[in-house]
Amino acid sequence: MNRPRSNKSHAGEHTTAGPPLRFPGTLRFDLPASFVLFLIAVPLSLGVAAATGAPLISGLIASVVGGIVAGLFGGTPLQVSGAATGLIVVTAGLVIKFGWAATAAITLAAGFVQIVLGVTRVARLALSLSPAVVHGMLAGIGISIALGQLVIVLGGHAHPTTLENLSELPAELHGSHFGSVVVGAVAVAVMLMWQRIPRSALVPAPLAAVLAATLTSIALRVDVSTVDLPDAPLADMVFPKVPQGSVGAVALAVVSVALVASMESLLSAVAVDKLHDGPRANLDRELVAQGAANVVSGALGGLPVSGGIIRGSANVAAGARTRASTVLHGVWVLVFVVALGGLLDLIPLAALAGVLLVVGLRLVSRDRVRKLAQHGEIAPYVGTLAGVLVFGLVEGVLIGMAIAVLRSLYRLTHSTVRVDEEPDGWRVSIRGSLVFLGVGRLVRELRRIPLGKRVVLELHIDFMDHAAFEAVDDWRAGYQRLGGQVDVDEVHDTWFGKAIGGKPGLRKTPPSPLPRWFAPWSHWQRTRPGDAPGVVLPTQRGDTDPMILGMHEFERNSAPLVRPFLAELAARGQRPKQLFITCADSRVVPNLITSSGPGDLFCVRNIGNLVPVHGTDDSMGAAIEYAVEVLGVSTIAVCGHSHCGAMGALVNGSTRPGTALNSWLHHADRSLIRFHEPSTTIDRELPVVERLSVANVAQQLDNLLTHPAVREAVASNALRLTGMYFDISAARVYLVNPDRNALEPLRTPAGR
Incomplete structure (x- = not known):
């Protein structure tokens, strides 16, 4: 008989990062999208700068550099980069500790770290971090941002730590500034309600919120602090200076900025990738481009840059086709700062705070929390969130990672033990990995069985270490000496039989072992001792008909797996x-x-x-x-x-x-x-x-x-x-x- 030829194709590690800029063909899509991004970027950049305590111009510089540099060279064509919202807490702490000029230098150095990470092709390793930790980190950052901006809305000044902002809230609530509260409340209300207004998609919510709050402050003539840009903003840029402090503290700051900015950019790139049908992201190239943008932004006195899901999703929704939209949006921000920067002086800081308050709270996703809870991942999420709020970003992530690792170790070494009485004796079903950590519980369950009975020890295990084997074998030998009968039925592998034969297994059984129905009944149904001494593969419930034995096997092991499918088929035919x-x-x-x-x-x-x-x-x-x-x-x-x-x-x-x-x-x-x-x-x-x-x-x-x-x-x-x-x-x-x-x-x- 003829044999088919083997045809193999090897997919590349990354797809193309997107088509080159072709303005004539894409202008009608990318030009309108770039204006939408510009309208989002200006208030968002100013808000981030105000929240960190950096010069307001630094946020606009980050938007310009993020749009042009990261837009031109990035690996995610429709991702939009700008002032990093996920780094507000970190940057605010750095500004207080080192000063703004030194923070710009830290941003520049962090950019070089990102370039090295991208060149060494470790971008995907960053995504191997537990999603529970990542989303816990984002939620912690979001709550920190929201608390700091709430203090500003109430007329106060935000502090670098969450605990300080919490302690400040009672005093601000008692003596809040009427004008700031009204302006901030208008901004928050517009952000929350904007999508419910017909045709609201024509104007970005942040722009509408800032415009409404600004007009409210002008109409009511309230006394509020406003944006204060210098008359010649580009002439007053602050350039980086070498940070003063211990090498360890500076290195930790550089690594923190690099890792958080990278994580935010990569997560955003993956999310934006799912929103369109175009070319897929090249994550390593994206990380190099983000690093280059941070080098340039830091050198010009700008905030740290990262990709953002808010801007990226807006770009896709606006109909952008290529990277031209993000590049053009950076150009429009630059033109606006040079030609129309005076208009920004009318914007109340409370309006920007109201916008960021909502942005921060939206980083806490209820759907994500629900999914993590369904998968038993809520512990590392809560641990990371609490750690970020109480101790700081790096400490919170380390706490979350530690909880995730311990949780994984528990799952990898955990076994479930079920003891059931049957008409002809007792059945003990053990599933999972049987190691020394679970021996105590196993022995306690085995000692519940009355003496002198017939016991089937049913092993559905993918690993058994020596301590677990000795515990099971000692119990079996002791139980049989006292007049009982123990039959060991190994379903997926022969760990117990190998150990008795002096050749214990050393590696876990590969996942998804074949179910028994792949083999004939004669291969797994026996009524006499097996090859290994002391191991008996039993008849089940006293039945000898192989079909009845197979039905029992189905009810115990296969039925729970197929029941959802069969129930659906029964319902719909x-x-x-x-x-x-x-x-x-x-x-x-x-x-x-x-x-x-x-x-x-x-x-x-x-x-x-x-x-x-x-x-x-x-x-x-x-x-x-x-x-x-x-x-x-x-x-x-x-x-x-x-x-x-x-x-x-x-x-x-x-x-x-x-x-x-x-x-x-x-x-x-x-x-x-x-x-x-x-x-x-x-x-x-x-x-x-x-x-x-x-x-x-x-x-x-x-x-x-x-x-x-x-x-x-x-x-x-x-x-x-x-x-x-x-x-x-x-x-x-x-x-x-x-x-x-x-x-x-x-x-x-x-x-x-």
Whole structure:
């Protein structure tokens, strides 16, 4: 038989980072999007700068550099970079500790660290951090931002730590400034309600909030602090200076800025990637571009730069097609600062604080918390969040990572023990990894079992260390000395048997072990001691019928896994798209050779996988009509197989005349005629029985066309007929070409 060729394709590690700038073709999409980004960037950049205590111009510098530098060279075409909202808390602390000029130098150095990380291709390693820790960090940052900006809305001045802002709140609430509260409340209200207003998408929410709050302050003539840009902002830029302090403190600051900015950028890149159908992100290139942007921003006295999901999602929603939109938005910010910077002096700081208060709270995602709780990951999330709020960003992340690691170790070494009383004794089911950490609990459960009983110790384990083996073996030996009987039933592997034989396993069993139904009953059902001394694979509940034993196995192990699928199928009814006609031979298992599950195949099995012509067998005709007319299947497959007893009987003429079997096999007379035709080109290397099996499949496809329902469906292209041949000894499936009565190898589908 011919063997199929192996066709392998190797996908590149990254796809292209996006098409080059082509303004004529994309201007009508990217130009409007760039104006939307500009309107978002100005208030957001000013708000971040105000929240950190840095010069307000530094936020605008970060937006210009992030848009142009990161936009031109980044690996995520539609990501938009600017002043890093995730670094507000860190930057505010650095400004207080080192001063603004030194903070700019730290930003510059952090950019070089990011470039090194990107060049060494470790960007994806940053994403291996537990999502619970990452989102806990973002939530902690968001709450810290919100508390600091709430103090400003109430008329006070934000402090660098969360605890200081919390302690300041009671005093600010008692003696709050009326004008700041009104202006900040208007900004918050507009941010929260803007999406509910018709056609609100035409104007970004941050811009609408700042405009509404500013107009409110002008209309009410309230006394509030406003943005204070110098008359010549570019002439008054602060350039970086070497930080004064210990080398360790400076190095920690540089690494903190680099890691947090990288994490925020990479998470945003992945999120933006999911919002559009264009080229996928090159994360290493993106990290290098973010580093270059921070080098330039720090050198010019700007805030740290990172990619942001707020700006990126707005870019996609505005219809941007290429990186031109983010580059142009940086250009518009630069033009605005140079030509129209005086207009910014009208904006109240409380308005910017109100915008950032909402932005910070939105970093706490209820949906994310719900999903983490469902997966048992709430502990590292809460630990990270609390650590960030109480101790700081780096400390909070380390606390979260420690909790995540301990949680993972617990899960990897945890086993579940279930003790059930049965009519003929007791059953102890152990699942997971059985190591010394779980020995104490296991022994306590085993000691609950009354003496003198028959106990089945059912092991569903992927690892057993020496301490666990000794505990189980000592208990088994002691229990049997006192008159009991212990049968060890190892379901997925033979850890206990190997250890008794003096050859204990040293590595965990690979995940997803094969279920028992892949092997015949004789391979796992035994009623006498196994090869290893002291190990007994028992009869179950006293039953000896292998089918009943298999049913018990299904109820214990497979039913809990398939119950959700079966419940859904029971509720909505069956909707298979394939009618599978095959032989009743016990060695042919349709679901096994097609990798299908409940609800996938509508199966008909008979001796010889025969399809009697229309009008000669109502049973087969009814099944075909039901499949085609009621179920609406799109494929009918006829599957023959090697070593077929029915084909052997036809060749040898071994059936007795007058028997039902002899009468049934007369439906294969057409196959015999086809087989003996001189034009038949069946592979002559096949044994005669196998050649007849192939010709039989081809003939049954022709027989199907004698049924009107099939013929009409095929004529209308609503139904396809397929012939298959299963080689039992080779465990291999071939297609049958009915025109040549020949076998063809399965070919790998495109893209697989």
